[in-house]
Amino acid sequence: MSESEIPSLVSLCIEAVKNELVRGDDLLPIIKELPWDLVDLLASRLPPLDLEKLQTAVPFDDRDDHDFADEGLRNGRKRGRSWNFSTAWKNLVKSRWPDLGNQIEPIDWQQMYWETHLQNCLDEVAEIASLPSFDGRLGEIGISDSILKLIGFEGCMDTSTCDYSKLYHHCQQFGYYARCLRLQNVLCSAEISHLLRDSLLQSLELRWIRSKEHIDGLCKLLNQNSESLTSLEFIHCKLSSDSMNAICSSLPTKNVQTHGIKNFSINTSNFLETNPVSLPLGLVSFLSSGRSLYSLKLSENHLGRNFAKLVFGTLLNASSSLSILDLSDNNISGWLSELYWRSPSGPPTPLGIGKSFQSLRVLNLRGNNLNKDDADGLRYALVHIPNLEVLDMSDNPIEDDGIRSLIPYFVQASEKCFPFADLMVENCEISCHGLTYLIDTLSTLQRPLKSLSVADNDLGSQVAAALGKLLSTSIRILNVEGIGLGSSGFQELQDGITKELKLVKVNISKNRGGIETANFLSKLISMAPELVTVDATYNLMPLKSLTTICSALKLLKEILSVWT
Numbered sequence: 001m002s003e004s005e006i007p008s009l010v011s012l013c014i015e016a017v018k019n020e021l022v023r024g025d026d027l028l029p030i031i032k033e034l035p036w037d038l039v040d041l042l043a044s045r046l047p048p049l050d051l052e053k054l055q056t057a058v059p060f061d062d063r064d065d066h067d068f069a070d071e072g073l074r075n076g077r078k079r080g081r082s083w084n085f086s087t088a089w090k091n092l093v094k095s096r097w098p099d100l101g102n103q104i105e106p107i108d109w110q111q112m113y114w115e116t117h118l119q120n121c122l123d124e125v126a127e128i129a130s131l132p133s134f135d136g137r138l139g140e141i142g143i144s145d146s147i148l149k150l151i152g153f154e155g156c157m158d159t160s161t162c163d164y165s166k167l168y169h170h171c172q173q174f175g176y177y178a179r180c181l182r183l184q185n186v187l188c189s190a191e192i193s194h195l196l197r198d199s200l201l202q203s204l205e206l207r208w209i210r211s212k213e214h215i216d217g218l219c220k221l222l223n224q225n226s227e228s229l230t231s232l233e234f235i236h237c238k239l240s241s242d243s244m245n246a247i248c249s250s251l252p253t254k255n256v257q258t259h260g261i262k263n264f265s266i267n268t269s270n271f272l273e274t275n276p277v278s279l280p281l282g283l284v285s286f287l288s289s290g291r292s293l294y295s296l297k298l299s300e301n302h303l304g305r306n307f308a309k310l311v312f313g314t315l316l317n318a319s320s321s322l323s324i325l326d327l328s329d330n331n332i333s334g335w336l337s338e339l340y341w342r343s344p345s346g347p348p349t350p351l352g353i354g355k356s357f358q359s360l361r362v363l364n365l366r367g368n369n370l371n372k373d374d375a376d377g378l379r380y381a382l383v384h385i386p387n388l389e390v391l392d393m394s395d396n397p398i399e400d401d402g403i404r405s406l407i408p409y410f411v412q413a414s415e416k417c418f419p420f421a422d423l424m425v426e427n428c429e430i431s432c433h434g435l436t437y438l439i440d441t442l443s444t445l446q447r448p449l450k451s452l453s454v455a456d457n458d459l460g461s462q463v464a465a466a467l468g469k470l471l472s473t474s475i476r477i478l479n480v481e482g483i484g485l486g487s488s489g490f491q492e493l494q495d496g497i498t499k500e501l502k503l504v505k506v507n508i509s510k511n512r513g514g515i516e517t518a519n520f521l522s523k524l525i526s527m528a529p530e531l532v533t534v535d536a537t538y539n540l541m542p543l544k545s546l547t548t549i550c551s552a553l554k555l556l557k558e559i560l561s562v563w564t
Contacts, residue, residue, distance in 0.1 A: 014123075021050050023541055028057045043088045047152025049112060051092070055085050056108070059394040075096075089113050096150055114177035119168045120147060126184040134418030138191050139168030140362040151390055171195040180231075185214045195218040203231035203263075212237045214515065215246050221252040230292075231263040240272040241280040248282030259289055267296035275304030279314065287314045293322050299364075300329035308332035321359045328366040328392070336370075349531035357385045366424070367395040375402030382409045389419050394426035394453070400434030414445035421449055426479070432463045443473055453479035455507070461489035468496025481535070482510040490516035494523045505533040512538075518545030519537050 026264075031039065032055065039058065042052055059221065089109035090138065093100065097116060106112040125141045128134060136215070142165055149421075153164045163169055166179050175196050180203040187207060204225075208216060222229065232251070239247075251259050262552070264286075287293075298311065308327055312335065363385070365378075370530065375398040382388060403425065414419040430438075435454055442449055452475060464485060470478070490513040506524070517539040 010038070010041075011130065014038070014045060014534070017042060018050070019521040021046065021053070025053065026052070032058055032209040036080065043085055044091070046394045047086070048117070048150075049090055049152040049272045051085070051088055052110075052114075053526075066178050076369050078426040079088070086289050091324075099472040110446055111177045111179070114174040115179060117147075117151060118170060118174050118178055119181060121167055122181065122183065122187060125167050125364060126186050130184070137486050138187065138189065139166060139171070139195055143167060143170060149383075168195065170197070174336065181205070181275055182207065185211075188214040188217040188221070190217050191218065192217055193224050196221065196226065199225065200228040201225040202228050203233075204229065205233045205235065206237065207235050208237065209243075210235060212243075215243050216439070219246050219250040222247070226251075230260060232261060233263070233265040233267065234298075235267050237266070237269040238272065239266070239269060241276075244271075244280040245282035248286040253285060259286065260292050261286075261290065262292050262294040263297075264290075264295070265299075266301055267297060268300045270300060271303065271307070274302050274311070275306045277306070278308045279307070282507055284314055287311070290318065290387075291321060295324040295326075297324070297326040298330070299326050300367075301334060303327070303330040305332045305335040309335040310545045315358070322357075323359055324364075325360060326362075326363040326364040327393075328364045329368070331367045331369050333374055334370060335372050336381060347532040358535075359387060360385050361387055361419075362390040363388060364390075364392045365396065366392045370396040370398060372398050372401040373406065376400070376405040379405050382406075383462040385418075387419055388413075390422040390424075391430060393418070394424045395428070398425075399429045400431055402428070403430055403434045403438050409436065410441060410445065417447065420503075421447075422451040422477075423449055424453040425452050430454065430457045430459070432459045435463055438468040439470045448473040449475055450479035451475070453477075453507075454483060455479045455481035457483055459483040459485075461486045461492065464489040464492035465496065468493055471501055471503065472499065473495065474502045477505045478503065480511070481507045485513060487512075487514045487516040489513070494520045497523050497527050501528040502530065503528040504530050506531070507535040509535045509537040509539065512540050514540050515548075516544055517544055518548040519539050522548050524553040525549075526555060 017027060017031065023032070031042070031329075039054075043054060046054060064076070083456065086109050089112075093109055093116070096113075096371060100112075104109065112525050121143055124144060125138060128141050148164060164173075175198040178199040178201060179197075181199075181201060182205040185206075185208040188206065201221075202358075204221075211216065222232075229251070251261055283441050287296075289294075296315075296481070308330065309332075315325075319549065330340065368374075370378075370393070374396070378393075383392070393406075398405075408514075410420070410423075412418075427535070435457065442452070452470070460482065463483065467478075467480065485508070489511070490508075494516070501524070508520070511517070513520070517536055521534065521536060524534075
């Protein structure tokens with residue numbers, strides 16, 4: 001063993017203390033008297049259960065005044081003992097869930113660790129409870145050794161205070177940390193509210209809710225978290241009017257007139273009544289009293305035009321602060337025209353407009369089988385949504401006539417300085433002539449769009465001239481995936497770039513441009529200094545394209561080094 005590999009006396013002592021702490025609590029009073037640098041070192045080497053034990057046993061106020069400041073804290077502020085504990089928890093999160101630890105930076109790593117751990121336990125228990133042979137209590141289902149080892153639970157540990165082999169004990173010990181959970185239907189029994197009685201849930205994702213038993217168990221949990229819950233999402237559920245009434249009646253209520261839900265979503269689910277004469281009373285009450293409601297998503301639920309009309313009509317008269325409305329992937333063609341009274345001598349007049357649409361920023365109507373008549377009705381509705389920023393009309397066969405119907409709104413939005421900035425009309429059966437007309441209009445607006453997506457429309461290379469005109473505006477994001485540009489289209493685009501562009505992100509994939517794709521990219525890279533994201537996949541570029549692109553990137557690097 002080399003000298004560098006010989007452990008120090010401190011390291012040996014720390015390891016011995018750690019091993020004793022794993023077995024019991026006898027050393028905790030002694031550990032509390034250790035210098036803080038040794039406590040920090042010990043914390044960095046403990047498994048989760050023992051770090052939790054140590055952090056609970058060492059109160060913040062125990063730190064002496066002489067530890068308040070040192071060379072690294074010249075302003076004399078106290079270095080909180082939780083700082084290094086937080087570092088230890090952060091390392092544990094990244095070690096167990098590398099992707100999770102790299103994606104977000106939470107305020108409390110300890111809370112994040114135990115919440116995610118509890119979610120893992122619930123997912124494992126759900127698999128067992130889903131078996132036809134299961135007939136027992138959720139809390140008595142055992143947690144696998146693989147999960148127990150990850151938190152540092154060993155057979156030699158003292159189990160006199162808590163035995164972590166069952167789900168019940170994990171909920172009892174760590175339920176307090178749960179803020180956002182995902183529950184399968186088998187977990188939504190009457191028992192779940194007892195298991196999570198110490199939780200302060202802010203967000204719930206429910207999957208495969210189908211039976212009255214599931215609804216009853218869920219409603220108890222909703223009532224239990226009435227003061228904290230702000231987000232609720234249903235996925236792959238089957239909901240009746242009675243179910244919706246029960247759920248909405250159980251949602252948190254701050255007072256008689258309003259509830260506190262901010263985000264409400266029903267996605268890829270089935271309503272037993274998809275085209276009702278009236279909405280469930282509970283849902284009407286929920287939408288009408290949602291002054292905190294920020295996002296409403298009813299997507300891919302096979303909803304018919306009546307359902308959409310009733311939801312829209314209810315929101316018209318609501319006083320919510322709704323910012324995002326997503327009705328995508330349903331079948332609601334024809335509903336917009338029914339919201340307006342059409343005069344034979346003048347433009348359509350809205351039957352009513354509610355405060356909720358004054359705050360609406362995002363409207364997603366993707367994949368609803370909307371046609372040119374729906375686009376014409378939408379044109380008049382949009383005028384009454386002055387703060388709209390994003391409109392998604394993709395996957396609707398509105399064709400050229402539908403685009404022409406919407407153009408007056410785009411002009412009016414620009415003239416009135418509306419914040420409208422992002423338009424998506426992917427796969428809308430628009431022709432080259434229709435898109436050219438649209439781009440000619442957009443290119444002359446006082447407030448040009450920031451983002452435009454026209455992907456998956458069969459436009460051909462002839463549209464390149466219009467796209468070149470659009471690039472010369474201040475547009476930041478452009479998606480022209482799969483529009484059939486071909487090599488000649490890329491050549492024309494390249495020739496049309498004569499000044500510096502504002503592009504930040506561009507998608508030119510699936511256009512079969514060959515070597516001309518690389519030539520265009522080379523020109524684009526040199527003329528768009530703010531460009532950070534490019535998708536040029538599936539363009540049949542030959543190997544020598546790499547040389548062209550690399551040369552452009554090398555030149556850009558040299559230019560940036562001069563600027564900096």
